[in-house]
Amino acid sequence: MYRKIGGEREQAKVNVRVDGEVHSVDRGEPVAAILLRLSDNGVRRTPISGAVRAPFCMMGACFDCLVEIDGRPSTRSCMTFAQEGMEIRRQMTRPNPSREHAA
């Protein structure tokens, strides 16, 4: 839904993986911002009805932007900032706590 505006400042770049695919992004930008550029189709499904949700408030208050980051499920992507090698997974299935336990 979003695009970067050109110019203004040169940002240091890092590589992150989103659902296994490598993307070059600005270091320190919110993970939710990356996800909103990459796709319009939401970042997670709710555990109750399975409805699709996407980042909504961008300030840590609504908990709609939850994704798995570096193996930790249900992490707010708006409050997590891109670092080199970050592993991001959309939560399009119900979070599975046993998987984290096994890791």
Place this chain on the structure above:
Amino acid sequence: MSKVVIVGAGPAGMSAAVELRRLRCEVTVIDDQPSPGGRIFAGIETRQPHGREDRSGATLARHFRESGGTYLSATEAWQIESGAKVFVTHAGQARVLEADFVLLAVGAQERPMPFPGWERPGVMTIGAAQILLKTAAQVPREPVWLAGSGPLLLLYARQLLDAGGSIAGLLDTTPKGRVWQARGKVYGALRYGWRDMARGLNWLVQMRGVRVIRHIVGLEAVGDPTLSSIRYRTANGVADEVGANLLLIHNGVVPAIHATLSAGCSHRWNADQQCLEPACDEFGRTSQPDLFVAGDGAAINGARAAFLSGRLAALGIAHAAGLLPGEEVARSAARLTRVLNDARGFRRLIDTLYPPVDLDLPDDTMVCRCEEVTASQVREVLSGRPHLGADGVKMITRAGMGPCQGRQCGYTIHRLIRELHGGPPEDAGFLRVRPPLKPLTLGELASLEAQSA
């Protein structure tokens, strides 16, 4: 030496920190963002400041960095206790900060604006879009629809156009006749707000080319699952549908009261702004004598006023700590209080021009986004149960029990209690807030034990 913990590194928290350091207090500031500035000055240390207010934010951030206190960034407070203790987590580690005084400078959040479909991907808040612009330099890919009213909406519209974005149209929820009602408040607003008023008029002029549909009373976000169109209805009975893949909504801001609610501070109903705020004296001292509040988290008066209320809270804390004699505090406070009163005069004009709006709330509207509880479910449990309050609704329906802890449904439940039971808003009650204020893993909690062992 007095120890003060400040929660929040926005204008209020940074101003208070600088002042308290000057008064030789030991200051620790914690903030959930990676760099100081709060939401209003997000990314201020690395982006180009836009305009006068931004420049004052950049200067304050520099003074704050030089003030010599401890600054813990990317750190969240999940429990605040009178006593005074602040429990925080940073990078998976929890710890307790003990202090003589705690200043909560936690700012505002956008007032939830529920309508059918507002939970769909493709609907976001104006504040969210502004944070994306400030912290990630990104704008909506296509011409975007805006809905709501208020200064933040106009400011973002202007920033978006400046950044090369474009606006498909504005669904303006401002009720009829507000300019006429506001006329008596212009004079009282001028001294503090003439510059903002001139700026606002300038934005309105720049917005002239934008399609505006006025007096919106009903909205619906349509799409499966992602937004594909917006249905709207006006006070004049006009109903239509427009295609859209992104809708940005805004219904003003309210103080973020979860921390003060959970700490047991008294709160009062602000009838002008239709919201709760912590009860406090002119220095921001709450009903818990070692807990102070400042900035928009104390009362919505805007960023410039937050610079002042942060300094006032610092004076109040220094006085309470016995560091400053009463006469000196009174003298220093007098000027700050006078300007703050002018700021309130300006705010009364804004509140009259852009009052919070209750859009139609049909039964299928999602009230609690986390637990997926609809308006019809809440109405059903409230109907015929005149003594049931917000906590009863929470117990029966789970509304307010999810991870956001009622930040997105608290005021809607409050509204539905008034709708079903009548009575004044201050009697409708609010959800009880319990720690942790932000989610905490058992591992983080355990790390707290390990430290004290």
